[in-house]
Amino acid sequence: MLSLPEKYKKDANISKVTFVRGGSLTGADRQRFETSVKDIHITYQIEGFDIPNLVNEDYNCQVIMFLRITLTELKQAPYVSSIVQKYTSPLCVIEFTDGTEEQYSFADKRLNKQNKKEIVIENEYMSSKLPLEFQNDTKTLFALYIDYETILNRSNKHAFYIEMMTKAFLVSNQGLFSGENKLLDNKKLWYDEEKAKQLFPLLRQLKFVKISAAKAKTVSEKSKFNSQIKSVIQQLEELQ
DSSP: OOOOOGGGEEEEEEOTHHHHHHTTOOHHHHHHHHHHEEEEEEEEEEOSSSSOOEESSSOEESOEEEEEEEESOGGGHHHHHHHHHHTOOSEEEEEEEOSSEEEEEEEEEEEETTEEEEEEEEEEEEOOOEESSSOOHHHHHHHHHTSGGGOOOOSSHHHHHHHHHHHHHHHHTTTSOTTHHHHHHOHHHHHOHHHHHHHHHHHHHHHHHHHHHHHOOSHHHHHHHHHHHHHHHHHHHHHO
16 A cells, blocks of 8 residues: 555445445446455545645545455456446545555546536546565555655645646556656646646547557558657647
8 A cells, every 4th residue: 555644544444335325336236346345445534734625616625535445356446446436525546456466546536517416537547556565666666656755746635636646647657658757757847736637638648549559550540640649748748
């Protein structure tokens, strides 16, 4: 689990029923969720005013929850994440584990403009799998850039969370483009909340287009995707 201050530590189980009934799961989905999930545990909760809340007509960010969910198989993590993130209103970092590996889930949430009691997920991300019992390069980068003390923007909880999610994407996708380390180390960029918010959609788009280019079967398709890659990289460089 990511390192957080002791003052934020929690120690409580959350019943699977919370999501089975609260999320209105029925039939095959309910059975799949109950079979996939062994237990759900809240481990930390960033609250209070050390990092200010963000409450306006778009966001209600007063808490960042950290959950640990043990699964029968880690391959079920994307499915379980889609349910838990959807029916958990606060910003939430979920550590999934099957006892051998771990994987982290992030979801940026805003208020539903038609119903302020509901949330809409704007962006979500599932990290690469990490070994639970030993260190590797990606785990080292997680500690260097994503642990509590390494997050720079503390102007509000939403900015803090977006920086965590975006840096998780960058360290899990090393080799995406040549300027990724400059982004990670650009303190001025992370302190600029508006610029930092633009990073994740661009990085996700770049990954998608690069995958599409690799699958392209014709010269014209490859040329189109390569042009898109250059355009996205240019936009990323302009943010630095």
